[in-house]
Amino acid sequence: MTADREAAVRRLIADVWNGTNETTAYELVAPDCPGLGASGPAGVLAWHQERRASFPDLRYKVVDLVVSGDRAAVHWRAAGTQLGQFGPVPPTGAVVSYSGATFLRFDADGLIADVWSVNELFQLLQQLGVEMLPPA
Numbered sequence: 535m536t537a538d539r540e541a542a543v544r545r546l547i548a549d550v551w552n553g554t555n556e557t558t559a560y561e562l563v564a565p566d567c568p569g570l571g572a573s574g575p576a577g578v579l580a581w582h583q584e585r586r587a588s589f590p591d592l593r594y595k596v597v598d599l600v601v602s603g604d605r606a607a608v609h610w611r612a613a614g615t616q617l618g619q620f621g622p623v624p625p626t627g628a629v630v631s632y633s634g635a636t637f638l639r640f641d642a643d644g645l646i647a648d649v650w651s652v653n654e655l656f657q658l659l660q661q662l663g664v665e666m667l668p669p670a
Contacts, residue, residue: 539601539640543608546646550579551594553586564645578649589614589630597633606638612653616662623662630661 542562549558559575569577570584586592592614600607613631616623634653641647656666 535644536601538644539604539606540599542640542644542646543599543601543606543638544596547594547596547608547610551582552592553582556583562646564641564643564647567645567647567649569649578646588616588618588620590617591615604640606640608636608638610634610636620662623659623664626662628662630658632658632661 545558546562549555550562556579559579563575563578565574567574567578569575569579570581571577572580592612594610594612596608597611598609611631611633613629615629616626618625632654634651636649636651638646638650639648659666
């Protein structure tokens with residue numbers, strides 16, 4: 535079972551996060567998994583499609599992956615070029631590289647039921663030239 539879950543996480547990253555085969559989300563993600571503006575595969579896809587609209591060549595690489603029971607944790611690195619709007623930041627053409635961690639929970643059917651991520655957003659914004667100033 536651990537090998538199956540590890541394979542599912544690696545496939546999610548290769549196909550969905552890296553955008554090579556988005557239909558994989560419909561095979562791996564449970565209908566009630568929280569996402570961006572919608573639940574299930576569509577919500578998970580929406581987040582990654584939004585990020586790729588800003589960074590069309592964004593690619594994730596697995597640094598470390600641990601699976602235990604119905605949980606998985608992934609330490610990843612991502613890199614891409616900002617060619618689209620990213621929040622309030624207009625396209626800069628800057629190449630960024632940042633890392634993060636994603637935690638997943640699988641349901642009884644072996645589908646991804648929850649995804650939660652943290653990443654170095656501050657570092658990403660600095661690479662785009664955004665100045666962070668404390669309140670006056």
